[in-house]
Amino acid sequence: xxxxxxxxxxxxxxxxxxxxxxxxxxxxxxxxxxxxxxxxxxxxxxxxxxxxxxxxxxxxxxxxxxxxxxxxxxxxxxxxxxxxxxxxxxxxxxxxxxxxxxxxxxxxxxxxxxxxxxxxxxxxxxxxxxxxxxxxxxxxxxxxxxxxxxxxxxxxxxxxxxxxxxxxxxxxxxxxxxxxxxxxxxxxxxxxxxxxxxxxxxxxxxxxxxxxxxxxxxxxxxxxxxxxxxxxxxxxxxxxxxxxxxxxxxxxxxxxxxxxxxxxxxxxxxxxxxxxxxxxxxxxxxxxxxxxxxxxxxxxxxxxxxxxxxxxxxxxxxxxxxxxxxxxxxxxxxxxxxxx
Ligand SMILES: NC(=O)c1ccc[n+]([C@@H]2O[C@H](COP(=O)([O-])OP(=O)(O)OC[C@H]3O[C@@H](n4cnc5c(N)ncnc54)[C@H](O)[C@@H]3O)[C@@H](O)[C@H]2O)c1
Numbered sequence: 001x002x003x004x005x006x007x008x009x010x011x012x013x014x015x016x017x018x019x020x021x022x023x024x025x026x027x028x029x030x031x032x033x034x035x036x037x038x039x040x041x042x043x044x045x046x047x048x049x050x051x052x053x054x055x056x057x058x059x060x061x062x063x064x065x066x067x068x069x070x071x072x073x074x075x076x077x078x079x080x081x082x083x084x085x086x087x088x089x090x091x092x093x094x095x096x097x098x099x100x101x102x103x104x105x106x107x108x109x110x111x112x113x114x115x116x117x118x119x120x121x122x123x124x125x126x127x128x129x130x131x132x133x134x135x136x137x138x139x140x141x142x143x144x145x146x147x148x149x150x151x152x153x154x155x156x157x158x159x160x161x162x163x164x165x166x167x168x169x170x171x172x173x174x175x176x177x178x179x180x181x182x183x184x185x186x187x188x189x190x191x192x193x194x195x196x197x198x199x200x201x202x203x204x205x206x207x208x209x210x211x212x213x214x215x216x217x218x219x220x221x222x223x224x225x226x227x228x229x230x231x232x233x234x235x236x237x238x239x240x241x242x243x244x245x246x247x248x249x250x251x252x253x254x255x256x257x258x259x260x261x262x263x264x265x266x267x268x269x270x271x272x273x274x275x276x277x278x279x280x281x282x283x284x285x286x287x288x289x290x291x292x293x294x295x296x297x298x299x300x301x302x303x304x305x306x307x308x309x310x311x312x313x314x315x316x317x318x319x320x321x322x323x324x325x326x327x328x329x330x331x332x333x334x335x336x337x338x339x340x
Contacts, residue, residue, distance in 0.1 A: 008077035008118045008232050010034040012069060014060055014108065015081035016053060017044030019183040020123065020175075023225035024079055025050050031229065036073045042100075043084060043320075048182050060104030063111075070115040077119040077232050078112050080105060084323075086189035087127050088275060089335070090148035092325045101151035109158060113166045119232050120168055122159060124152040126176040126243065126281050137284040138174075138241045156241065169238045171231040173224075176245040176283060180221035180303060181310040186317035189335065192252065193218065196259040197308060201316035206260070206267070207334060210274030212253035217282055219245035220298035227294055236291055243283040246296050262304035263312070275332040 011028050015021035016037030021044065028035050029052050037053040038060070049055045054073070058065045060082050069075060083101045084090075090097040105122070112120050127149035128142035144150045159170040177192075185194025196206045224244055231237045250258070253269070260267040288294035325331070 008033065010036065010073050010075055011077045011079060011232070012036045012038060012073070012075045013053075013079045013081065014038045015044065015083065016055070017041055017046055017048045018081060019044070019048075019180070020178055020221060020224060020228075021079075021081040022048035022050070022182050023180070023221050024081065024228050025053050027225050027229045028079075029053060034073075036069055036075060038069065039082065043184055043187065045182075060108055061099060063107050066107055066111045070111050075115060075117060077117055077121075078108060079121040079228055079232075080108055081123045083123075085125070085148070086187065087125075087146055087148040088277060088332075089189040089323070090146050090151075092327045092331060093323050094147045095326055096323060097147045098151055101148065102154050105151075105155040106158060109155075109162055109168065113162055113168050118169065119238075120159065120170040121228055121231050122155060122170060122172050123228070124156055124172050124174045124241075125149065126174050126245075126283050128153040128156065128174060129281070131278060134280050134282040135284045136243065136281065138243060138287055160239075163239055171234070171237045171239075172241040173228060173231070173244045174241065174283070175219060175224050176243070176281060177216045177218045178221050178224050178245070179218055180307055183221075183307070184320075185311060186320045188319050189322075192216075192255065193259060193304070193307065194311075196256060197263060197311040198316060198319075200260065200263045200265055201311065205270040206256045207270050207272050208252055208256060209272050209277070209332070211271065212256065212269070213251050214277065214279045215249040215251050215282070216255070217246040217249045218255065218300055218303070219296065220303040223296040223298055227288065227292055230292060234292065240287075240291065242288040242292065242294075243285050244288055244294070245283060245285065246300075247285060248300070249280070249282050250300065258300060258304055259308070262301070262308040264308075272334045273332065
């Protein structure tokens with residue numbers, strides 16, 4: 001049986017070499033917890049991982065490895081972030097999406113139930129809402145419209161059922177448009193802030209799908225990572241789902257302008273044909289505010305300036321090798337040819 005009142009000591013962070021996972025790891029170590037940092041380095045970087053974390057290079061798809069980690073390290077909480085988070089591309093890499101984002105999660109849920117962990121924190125996404133009309137709030141019945149969102153929603157349902165049947169104490173977060181230092185900016189299928197900054201470093205125009213009036217609320221990573229850690233200690237949060245992110249929205253064109261300012265270059269935009277995507281995805285954060293005291297602090301200008309400084313230090317990154325496509329049809333034209 002799970003014992004929800006026990007405070008965790010050793011936390012397994014999956015996706016710990018990734019963007020949000022590395023910040024979560026830093027936060028856990030700052031609070032004196034032991035961290036086992038699992039990552040297959042498919043999208044993250046070894047150097048992102050805090051030196052005091054016990055790094056394990058491996059996949060959530062490796063069941064014997066997971067069993068060994070839970071046994072050897074006496075894992076008593078999990079913060080699960082490992083995923084391939086390219087929402088738009090997920091239509092064309094469905095199997096890969098479901099393997100890494102759904103089956104990998106199920107493997108972890110199995111191991112967590114068997115180890116009677118104290119808490120299982122899952123980073124879902126506002127992608128579960130699909131085309132529902134904003135403001136998106138947690139009471140809405142999700143209706144994901146792409147494989148990425150479907151996988152996240154399936155894991156959410158699986159957690160709810162595992163809670164009911166096995167007592168797994170879970171907390172789900174649905175963050176949106178997180179950006180900041182250590183974000184992967186070499187993947188052309190995701191992370192618009194990073195894509196824009198990499199394009200500027202390569203002296204290319206910023207590519208905008210459609211007219212650029214679609215809006216997003218960009219959320220600084222330091223307004224996300226601590227909340228995921230807080231949830232380890234909140235009894236009230238168990239079994240709950242929380243949207244997580246900034247309240248203020250910007251159009252993609254406004255973002256392009258602000259990123260150019262932060263990088264100290266004039267704005268140069270190239271419009272590409274529109275692709276299927278939510279036009280707006282503003283989410284309500286009332287629930288996180290009320291139950292977790294959530295208060296996003298970092299203004300977009302401040303966050304972009306900090307990230308721009310880091311990106312300049314790192315320098316341009318070669319575009320990550322694209323994943324082999326399972327369905328090569330109806331791909332947005334700009335995604336088709338390999339980026340030179
Ligand atoms: N960044 C955002 O805006 C955002 C928004 C909503 C939800 N999320 C979710 O938060 C999580 C972290 O996102 P991120 O932006 O830090 O992405 P990221 O790509 O920087 O981090 C994910 C990490 O997971 C690792 N990984 C992928 N598949 C793995 C596997 N099968 N086994 C082990 N490691 C694996 C990658 O190497 C990478 O380091 C993801 O689950 C993502 O879906 C992110």
